[in-house]
Amino acid sequence: MEKDIREDIAWAKINGDVLKSLETPRPLYWVILLVALAMFGVGLGCEIYQYNIGMGVANLNNPHVWGLYIATFIFWIGMSHSGTLLSAILHLMHADWRKPIYRFAEAMTTFSLMTAGLFVMVHLGRLWQFYYAVPYPNERWTWPNFQSPLLWDAMAIFTYLSSSVIFLYVGMIPDLAIARDNIHSGWRKKLYTLLALGWEGTDRQWRNFRVTYLTVACFLIPLAVSVHSIVASDFAMSQQPGWHVTSFPPYFVAGALYSGCAAIITLFIILRYVFKFEEYMTMPILRKVVRLTFAIAMVWTYLNLIEYASVWYSHDEAAKAVLIQKATGPYAPFWWMMNFCGSVVPLLMMVKRFQTNIPMMFAVSLLLNLGMWLERWMIVSPTFSHGYYPWTWDHFQWPSLVQWGMVFGSFGWFTLLFMVFCKVFPSVSMYEVKEMVYHRSLALKNNELAEKGAH
Amino acid sequence: MSVSNMLENWKNFRHMHPVDDAPHAEYKWAMSIDLDACTGCNACTVACYAENNLPVVGKDKFNAGQQMHWMRIERYWDEDKRDFPDQGAQFLPMMCQHCEAAPCETVCPAGATNHTADGLNSQVYNRCIGSRYCSANCPFKVRYFNWYDYPTTDNVWPAEMTEQLNPDVTVRGKGVMEKCTFCVQRLERAKNNARTEGRLVKDGEVQTACQQACPTNAISFGNLVEPESKVAKQWAHQQVELAREGQAKDEQEGGSKLRGYRIFEELRAYPSVMYLERVRESAI
Numbered sequence: 001m002e003k004d005i006r007e008d009i010a011w012a013k014i015n016g017d018v019l020k021s022l023e024t025p026r027p028l029y030w031v032i033l034l035v036a037l038a039m040f041g042v043g044l045g046c047e048i049y050q051y052n053i054g055m056g057v058a059n060l061n062n063p064h065v066w067g068l069y070i071a072t073f074i075f076w077i078g079m080s081h082s083g084t085l086l087s088a089i090l091h092l093m094h095a096d097w098r099k100p101i102y103r104f105a106e107a108m109t110t111f112s113l114m115t116a117g118l119f120v121m122v123h124l125g126r127l128w129q130f131y132y133a134v135p136y137p138n139e140r141w142t143w144p145n146f147q148s149p150l151l152w153d154a155m156a157i158f159t160y161l162s163s164s165v166i167f168l169y170v171g172m173i174p175d176l177a178i179a180r181d182n183i184h185s186g187w188r189k190k191l192y193t194l195l196a197l198g199w200e201g202t203d204r205q206w207r208n209f210r211v212t213y214l215t216v217a218c219f220l221i222p223l224a225v226s227v228h229s230i231v232a233s234d235f236a237m238s239q240q241p242g243w244h245v246t247s248f249p250p251y252f253v254a255g256a257l258y259s260g261c262a263a264i265i266t267l268f269i270i271l272r273y274v275f276k277f278e279e280y281m282t283m284p285i286l287r288k289v290v291r292l293t294f295a296i297a298m299v300w301t302y303l304n305l306i307e308y309a310s311v312w313y314s315h316d317e318a319a320k321a322v323l324i325q326k327a328t329g330p331y332a333p334f335w336w337m338m339n340f341c342g343s344v345v346p347l348l349m350m351v352k353r354f355q356t357n358i359p360m361m362f363a364v365s366l367l368l369n370l371g372m373w374l375e376r377w378m379i380v381s382p383t384f385s386h387g388y389y390p391w392t393w394d395h396f397q398w399p400s401l402v403q404w405g406m407v408f409g410s411f412g413w414f415t416l417l418f419m420v421f422c423k424v425f426p427s428v429s430m431y432e433v434k435e436m437v438y439h440r441s442l443a444l445k446n447n448e449l450a451e452k453g454a455h
Numbered sequence: 456m457s458v459s460n461m462l463e464n465w466k467n468f469r470h471m472h473p474v475d476d477a478p479h480a481e482y483k484w485a486m487s488i489d490l491d492a493c494t495g496c497n498a499c500t501v502a503c504y505a506e507n508n509l510p511v512v513g514k515d516k517f518n519a520g521q522q523m524h525w526m527r528i529e530r531y532w533d534e535d536k537r538d539f540p541d542q543g544a545q546f547l548p549m550m551c552q553h554c555e556a557a558p559c560e561t562v563c564p565a566g567a568t569n570h571t572a573d574g575l576n577s578q579v580y581n582r583c584i585g586s587r588y589c590s591a592n593c594p595f596k597v598r599y600f601n602w603y604d605y606p607t608t609d610n611v612w613p614a615e616m617t618e619q620l621n622p623d624v625t626v627r628g629k630g631v632m633e634k635c636t637f638c639v640q641r642l643e644r645a646k647n648n649a650r651t652e653g654r655l656v657k658d659g660e661v662q663t664a665c666q667q668a669c670p671t672n673a674i675s676f677g678n679l680v681e682p683e684s685k686v687a688k689q690w691a692h693q694q695v696e697l698a699r700e701g702q703a704k705d706e707q708e709g710g711s712k713l714r715g716y717r718i719f720e721e722l723r724a725y726p727s728v729m730y731l732e733r734v735r736e737s738a739i
Contacts, residue, residue: 055602124584125630148564238558238592239592240591388719
């Protein structure tokens with residue numbers, strides 16, 4: 001078995017390598033940043049247009065009142081889950097291979113949640129009144145409707161977002177102190193000084209830090225499960241055929257972890273190259289992430305098949321008609337592609353040789369996320385074109401370029417936030433990589449001693 | 456803004472409909488539509504456009520599915536392979552069914568759609584944020600969204616038509632949901648008149664615009680609480696009860712010869728509109 005990380009990396013070298021990522025990334029970084037900015041510009045333009053003219057420009061209609069905005073919203077929410085899986089769940093399970101990669105995964109959580117939040121906003125017909133859905137003190141003495149799954153959604157997402165930001169920040173404090181001590185003076189030094197909260201690395205600080213970190217991690221895990229279950233409730237709690245499915249919450253959570261893990265592979269490969277992290281984001285770690293993704297892919301496939309089977313055998317004629325229409329109607333190409341990308345493409349990950357083949361895994365991870373995005377679209381839209389009421393049947397409403405533009409722009413917005421984060425904050429956890437190196441070299445030393453017969 | 460205020464609101468506006476904890480005291484507005492009398496002439500739809508200031512969106516938007524007809528005449532064709540024009544068209548006027556347990560009400564995040572004490576499913580335009588969840592959860596798809604800012608769109612009410620706009624009805628702005636109100640402005644006026652005279656609204660005193668325009672009297676509308684009203688008599692005669700998700704008459708062996716039914720009764724939304732099935736040639 002190859003090593004996850006070399007045991008003989010000097011601590012000073014770890015500091016140096018990671019801090020270098022804050023200063024001099026490869027030129028590709030700037031290209032990515034520029035492209036992301038342009039993409040975000042496209043999305044912003046579309047939103048300005050839609051805001052001024054009305055939701056009609058998205059080519060939504062009655063009965064197709066929801067479209068790509070809701071589908072992409074679920075996609076981004078889902079993406080966020082794997083950050084928590086890596087940073088919190090694997091932390092509790094003492095899987096130390098997560099240490100070099102959890103920081104960027106956690107950042108991915110935060111920024112994909114922020115992207116998802118945008119879609120709630122652009123979806124609203126009266127975006128300027130969004131606060132009516134929030135319980136705030138007001139002179140009219142009115143409350144929002146606590147029965148609405150959409151309201152639960154807003155609360156779950158906001159809680160999850162604020163907790164992930166806290167988790168990301170708390171876990172970063174020792175590294176911010178390292179950055180503070182090593183960076184040249186300037187605005188960054190001031191920023192790190194402020195954010196490091198006077199960290200000196202005393203015993204007492206470390207003890208408190210560990211307890212805090214563990215507590216927030218424990219708090220975050222149930223949130224991660226609940227937030228996507230509640231997103232699933234938006235559909236499962238409704239009455240519509242194709243949505244009213246009891247197994248939706250676990251199905252959504254599995255799908256969320258799935259797309260998140262695929263996104264981690266994509267970002268792993270990009271960061272590894274752009275910030276020259278080859279020493280830390282090693283092939284054995286990639287292999288572990290790929291295996292994890294494969295396992296989750298199979299769980300998702302299983303739950304997906306359960307959903308089909310339960311609809312097929314339920315004798316709920318309306319739901320069955322929706323399923324048949326998905327497979328044969330106007331949405332059929334996308335539906336089959338979703339099944340192909342979601343359940344067949346991951347089989348490539350079984351081949352050991354492919355697991356560390358970077359171009360291959362890059363392509364596979366993108367295809368998996370394409371499949372997962374299509375999955376969300378296939379949950380939202382076909383129900384509208386073949387719901388209960390015959391008058392509404394067989395209308396295929398192709399989303400307009402405004403919708404596509406905003407979906408496109410959201411990838412720019414996410415990449416922009418993520419890339420700026422990685423340049424401003426250490427995207428590899430220095431102190432945890434040091435721990436990892438230390439523990440491994442200690443284990444190595446003990447083994448050598450044991451071989452010599454000493455105790 | 457307090458928790459007790461919230462609970463109070465909850466008690467007043469959020470009932471499990473229809474239940475005994477707060478039965479309709481004075482009014483329960485309901486409708487019945489005789490499909491055998493309906494000729495599909497669309498007069499009701501036109502009357503609704505005129506009464507409720509519905510925007511006339513034009514061909515392009517209509518084709519894009521963005522029309523705003525609160526009341527629509529649906530066409531269904533007999534499936535006995537006859538060609539047009541002998542195909543045997545059947546018509547179904549469809550509008551908000553004012554469900555007692557309305558699927559749209561529970562899902563609105565802002566609480567913009569509520570049940571009134573009169574058994575109407577109300578839409579508060581000013582409170583609507585346009586999440587469109589209500590429409591997504593409506594089994595009948597009778598909710599219409601303002602995809603554009605219709606009051607300022609030049610073609611929806613040409614200049615010569617503005618004189619006929621109804622001053623009793625607000626014009627809805629961009630981004631809110633709207634739907635059939637059972638002509639709530641007429642109901643309120645009738646109730647106010649009756650209250651001034653210290654009585655209840657009499658049967659036939661108030662008509663909805665669609666009912667008024669119907670040349671064959673296919674639509675009846677009235678107060679279901681008052682047993683002597685035409686609607687209540689029709690419902691009783693057809694043995695259709697508001698608070699049931701399956702009617703007793705349908706449970707008996709061989710069914711019944713009565714024509715009354717409600718659409719998607721089994722979804723347990725308890726619609727307030729009863730339809731009378733068309734008498735088919737094959738049934739005579």
